[in-house]
Amino acid sequence: MTTVAVKPATMAQAFGRALRDAMAEDPTVHVMGEDVGALGGVFRVTDGLVKEFGEDRVTDTPLAEAGILGTAVGMAMYGLRPVVEMQFDAFAYPAFEQLISHVARWRNRTRGAMPLPITVRVPYGGGIGGVEHHSDSSEAYYIATPGLHVVTPATVADAYGLLRAAIASDDPVVVLEPKRLYWSKDAWNPDEPQAVEPIGRAVVRRRGRSATLITYGPSVPVCLEAAEAARAEGWDLEVVDLRSLVPFDDETVSASVRRTGRAVVVHESGSFGGPGGEIAARVTERCFHHLEAPVLRVAGFDIPYPPPMLERHHLPGVDRILDAVARLQWEARS
Amino acid sequence: MTTVAVKPATMAQAFGRALRDAMAEDPTVHVMGEDVGALGGVFRVTDGLVKEFGEDRVTDTPLAEAGILGTAVGMAMYGLRPVVEMQFDAFAYPAFEQLISHVARWRNRTRGAMPLPITVRVPYGGGIGGVEHHSDSSEAYYIATPGLHVVTPATVADAYGLLRAAIASDDPVVVLEPKRLYWSKDAWNPDEPQAVEPIGRAVVRRRGRSATLITYGPSVPVCLEAAEAARAEGWDLEVVDLRSLVPFDDETVSASVRRTGRAVVVHESGSFGGPGGEIAARVTERCFHHLEAPVLRVAGFDIPYPPPMLERHHLPGVDRILDAVARLQWEARS
Amino acid sequence: MTVMEQRGAYRPTPPPAWQPRTDPAPLLPDALPHRVLGTEAAAQVDPDLLRRLYAQLVRGRRYNTQATALTKQGRLAVYPSSTGQEACEVAAALVLEERDWLFPSYRDTLAAVARGLDPVQALTLLRGDWHTGYDPREHRVAPLCTPLATQLPHAVGLAHAARLKGDDVVALAMIGDGGTSEGDFHEALNFAAVWQAPVVFLVQNNGFAISVPLAKQTAAPSLAHKAVGYGMPGRLVDGNDAAAVHEVLGEAIAHARAGGGPTLVEAVTYRMEAHTNADDDKRYRDDADVEAWRAHDPIALLERELTGRGLIDEAGMAAAREDAEAMAADLRERMNQDPVLDPMDLFAHVYARPTTQLLEQEAMLRAELDAETRGHDDPEGATR
Amino acid sequence: MTVMEQRGAYRPTPPPAWQPRTDPAPLLPDALPHRVLGTEAAAQVDPDLLRRLYAQLVRGRRYNTQATALTKQGRLAVYPSSTGQEACEVAAALVLEERDWLFPSYRDTLAAVARGLDPVQALTLLRGDWHTGYDPREHRVAPLCTPLATQLPHAVGLAHAARLKGDDVVALAMIGDGGTSEGDFHEALNFAAVWQAPVVFLVQNNGFAISVPLAKQTAAPSLAHKAVGYGMPGRLVDGNDAAAVHEVLGEAIAHARAGGGPTLVEAVTYRMEAHTNADDDKRYRDDADVEAWRAHDPIALLERELTGRGLIDEAGMAAAREDAEAMAADLRERMNQDPVLDPMDLFAHVYARPTTQLLEQEAMLRAELDAETRGHDDPEGATR
C-alpha cells in the first residue's frame, strides 16, 4: 500500500459523509430530526443531504423528540433504517421513554422477530461554550439501558466508521458525537474506501508501559496530550480509546492494564454513577492481582453542567489527569 | 426505655403514615399523581389521605407524568412541598426531562435562591410477578443525575423515616420504594414517636467478619438470608444496608470493608452501568490495600426485565450471592 | 415530486394577507355520538356485516369472561377486561384489510384475537410468559403496548413509511381516554397531520383511567374535539354500537387510504369490569353507574337490531354462542397447560449477537442450572 | 368546598343522555388575527398606554440591537433576538400586575427587562455567566427556560398553587410556535384546563422553529385552534400590534383572575433576525420574505397611530429614543466589564448542604487553584 496525500477533513464532515454513503447504498436509510433539512443541522452534519435525497428521506420533523424517536420505531417496523438526530444531549431526554421502554426492548419483546435498526445520533459533551442544556454528558443513561449499543468516536476516521457500522447494525445504536471534536481535523480522505469499524472494539491509541489511561470520545485527545506531558515526569502512559461503551471491549482494556499494572479512567461525565465506576469495577474484577494501585477516575464533578465561564474548571484536563497518575502509588512499585 | 408490644405493620402502611403525618404537620405538603385519591394508589400507600385532607391536597392528576412533575415544579416555586407519585418505575421515564433538566438543577440554576423541595416516590424493582414495564430497577438513571438525593428503605421503620426526611428536605429527593417489600411486615408501632432518618447514613444490618455484603432496598432481606445460609459454609457475613445512594455513606461502607477485607455488592438493577460499578469502584479506591479480593457484584443481568415466569432466574438470590462470596479468593487468605 | 413535497407549502405572510388555512368547521366533530343501530341508517348496513359483528361480539364477550376466569385460577397474571367495550374491539378488527396494521394497547387483546390472532398467543404477555407471544408481522398486529400513548407514534411512523413506499396500508391505533393526556398522544397526532399519514386513532372513552373519571382528565367538550388542534377531522361515535363504530372507522380508513390523512375517532363506551382483576372499582364508582350502562350493552343492541329485523334466528344466535363456547373451551384447555420457558432465552434476543458481557452472564446461569439439575439428580444435596 | 371540588363533576352517562359539555362554538378562536392599531378600536385605547407601549418598543428594539452587537464583540455567548417581536415581548410585560408571574423562554429576555429586570441580570445566562442571573421571586420572573415547552407546566403549577392559597395571582407563560409540538405543551394546557388554573399561554408564532417553517410544524388552521381540544378559549392576535396583544392578553388575564381558567393566545409575528447570532437564515428563507414583514414593523405601526392621532410629537419620540440609548450605553458599558466568577461556586448550590462526595471534589479544586496561584507567584514554574 502506498501512502497518498490526503486533505484534512473535520469530524462533522466525516459523520455527514457516512450518512451520505449509507443513504446512497441503501434506500431504506432515512435521516430525520429537527433542522436536518435545509439547514443541514445546527452542526451542519447533514449538510447537502436533502438536496441529494429529497425531503422524503431527509425530513425536518415537528419539534418533538419523543415523536421523532417514536415515529422512527414505526418506520423501522416497516423495514426502514431511520437515523435520528437529537439536536443536543439534553434535548434527547424527552425521548427517553421511547428509547428505554421501546427502542431498547423491541427485539427482545418480539423474541427476535422484529429488530429495530435505529441509529440515534446525540451530539454530547461540553467544552464549546454552550449555555445550559447544551453540554451534558449523558452516557450514563444510555449504557445502563440493556438493548442499546453505545459508541463514541474520537477520530475523524472512527466518526465515519462507527456511524456506518451503527447504521448497518440490526440493533439500535446510540452514537454519541463529541461536540467539541466536530471541527477537529484529521488527514482523512473521504474518497478512499473507508473502513466500517466493527462495534465493540477498543483501540490502543498510544503504547506505554507505566499506566493505562482508559478513555473515550472528547477526552481521548486530552489523554493523548496528558501522555505527552507525562513523559517529562518520567511516565510512559498507554492510552486506550474505548470507541464502544456497549459492548465493552474487556479484552483490549484488561490486556493493557495487566501490562501496565495501573490505570486511570478519564471522562467528562459526572463521576458518581458515571461510566468510570463501571469501567474501574470491571477492570479491577479482571486484573486485581496485576494492579499496583486502585484504578482511579478523573471525571466531571458531580454537579449540573456549569456555565461557559467556568467549564474549564469542570472538565478533566491534562493537569488533573497527571495529578491522578501521580496518585497511583508509585512508591509501592517494588 | 421499656420494651412495648407493637403490632406489625407493612411497609406500604409506613409510607402512608409518613405522608399523613407530614401533611398533618405541614399544610404546604401536597400529594399528587395518578389514582392517589379515591383509590389510594395502586399500592394503597395513599389510602385515606383524600378523605382526611381533601382533593386540594391529595390530587388525582390527569394521566401525564411530565405534567405531574412539571406542575409540581411550579407548585414548589410558590412555596408548596409536592410529593409526587409515579405509578411504576417505567412510568417515570416520561418525566425524565423535567427531572433531569429542571428538578435536579433548579437550586443550582437560581444560585440557591429557589430550592425545590419535591419528593418523587417511585415504586421500583421486580419480584412481584408484574408484566413488562412494572419491574424496572431504574436507580442508575437517578444516581447519575447531580442535584437529586436518592434513598431507598428496606425496613418498615426506614420507610417511614426516610420518606419523612425526604419530604422535610429542601432538596428534591427520589424515594425508591421497593415494590416487593410493600407487604413486608415489621414490628413497628405507628403511634410511637418515629425517627426521621437523616438522609445519607448507611446502617450495618448484620455484623460479620468474613466479608461485607453491600446492598439496598429489595436486596437487603435477600442478603440477610444469604448471610444466615453462609454460616453453614463457615462464612460470617456483614450486611450493610445503604439506605441512601445519594449522598453515599463512604464512611460506614469503607469501615466495614476495611474490617472484613472482602466485599460483594448486591442489587437487582442490571450490572453494566448500574450502581454496583460505582460502589465497587469507590470502595476499591478507599480500601485497596485492605482488599483480599476484588469487590464482586451480584446484580440483575444486562437484559430487559424478564417476564414473571423467568424473573427468579434474573433476580439476585441467595445461591448467586453465596457463589460470589465463594469467589472471593479465600485461598489467598494468608 | 416526493410525498413530502406534494403538500402545499404554507408560508407565513404578513398579517393583511393572513388567512386560516382551512375553514375550521369541517374539523368539528359530531355534536352527538353517531349511532346506527336502532336508527333508520341501520337498514343501509350489509346484513352480513351485522351478523359477522354479532358473532364476533358474542365470541368477544365469552373471551373476556373466560380470560377473567383464568385470572381467578392463577392462569393469567393479570387481565384488563374489555367487557362492555366489545363493539369497539370487534369493529376495529373487522374494519381493517389484511394488509393494514393494528396497534393495540394492553386492553385490546380482543381486537387482536378478532383480527385472527390465536387467543393463547394474544394472552402470552398477560400470562406471565414472554412479552409478545406472536410475530407482529404475521397478522400485522403490533406488540400490546403498556406505556400509555407510546404506541401512537409507532402507528404514525409505520403508516408514513408505508405511504413513502407507495403501499396501500392504513394503521389503526387504539388508546384509552386517560392516554389522551400523555405527551405522546399530542406528538403522534401532530406528526400524523403534518405528514398526512394514513392512520386512524381510535380513543375508547370508557369513562375511567383506572380510578380517575374523565372529568379529571379533560375539560374538552369531547375528546374528539382534540382533532381540531391538529387540523384533522374528529368523529364522535357511540362505542357500544358496533355498526356505528364500524361505519365511522370505515370512513376514516377510506379517507386515509385515499390520501386524506389521519382522523381521530372517539368512541363513547363504558368499562363494565374493574380496571383489571387486581383493581377494586368499588373504591371509585357506584354500582348504579355500572348498572345504568347494562341497558346499553353492545351485544343486546345488535341482537335487538338483528332479531327485530329478522336477520338472525334462534339457531343463528345459538351457533354464535356455540362457536364462542368452543373458543373458550379450547382457550381454557390450552391455558391450563404450563408453558415451558427456557431460562437461557433470557439472553437470546437482547441483541442480534450477544455481547461478551452477556455471554459471561449466560455461562453463569447455565452453570447454575446445571448445578440445580445435578442437585436434583443428587437428592442428598451434597452439592448446592 | 375545596377549589378542586367546586367544578361540576362530569360523569359519563349512557349515550341517550350524552351531551357535549359545552357548546364548542365559544372555544373557536378568532377567524383572523385581532387588530387594534389602524382600526376604529384604537380610539378606545388609553393614550397613555399607547405611549408607554411605544416607549418600551423603542427601548426593546434598542435592547435587541445592542445585545446582538454584544455577540459580535464576544461579550455575549449567544443571543436569540426578538427583533420584530417586540410588541409581544413588551405587551406581555406591561399587561401583568406586580404580583403576577412571567415564564419566559430563552427568546424572551426582553419581556423580563420590560417587566423591570436589570438587562445585565437578564443576560447573565446568555453571557456565559451563571444560569439565572436574578432571584426569580424579586420580579416574579421564572428562570429563562431553554428546554422547549417545559416552562409551561411550571406556570400551570405555580398558578394552581396561588389559587389554592387564595392569592389573586395570574401566570403568563411564553412559548414559540415550534414549542407547541412538544408533549409538555399538551400536558400543561390540559392540566391548566382541568384545574382551571389562572394561567395564560402566549404563543409567539414567528413563522419558524430555527429553520423549520410553520407548515412543517402543524397542519392546524391556526395554533390558537389547539385551545379547543383542551376546552379553553383560544385567541388569535396580530403579534406586531402592541395594542391588540395588550388587549387580548389583558382580557385573558382578567378572565383567569376572575376564576374563568386558562386561555391560549396565538400572536402572529415574524422573527426578523436569524434564530440566534450563530444561525444562518439564508439557508432556509428568502430575504424577500423578511422584507415583506418590514412593512408591518411593530414600532412603525404604533408610531403611525400615535402621530396620526397627534398623541405624540417629535419631542416625545426623541425622548423615547434617548431613553433607549441611555439604556444601551449603560448595558454596553456594564457588559464590557468581565464578570468575576468564583470557581468554588461550582459546588455552592448543588444541594442545600453539599454531600461528602462534593466536599471531596471541592477540596480537590481548591488545591488545584491554590497550586495555580502558587504557580503564578512562581514564574519559573517549579511547581505545576
Ligand SMILES: Cc1ncc(C[n+]2csc(CCOP(=O)(O)OP(=O)(O)O)c2C)c(N)n1
Ligand atoms: C406512561 C404510563 N403511565 C402510567 C401507566 C399505568 N396505567 C396503566 S393503565 C392506566 C389507566 C389508563 O386509562 P385509559 O387510557 O383510560 O385506558 P383504559 O385502561 O381505561 O382502557 C394507568 C394509569 C402506564 N401504563 N403508562
Ligand SMILES: Cc1ncc(C[n+]2csc(CCOP(=O)(O)OP(=O)(O)O)c2C)c(N)n1
Ligand atoms: C426540548 C428541546 N428540543 C430542542 C431544542 C433546540 N432548539 C432551541 S430553539 C429551537 C426552535 C424553537 O422554535 P420556536 O418554539 O418556534 O421558538 P423561537 O425560537 O422561534 O422563538 C430548537 C429546536 C430545545 N431547546 N429544547
Ligand SMILES: [Mg+2]
Ligand atoms: Mg379509560
Ligand SMILES: [Mg+2]
Ligand atoms: Mg418560532
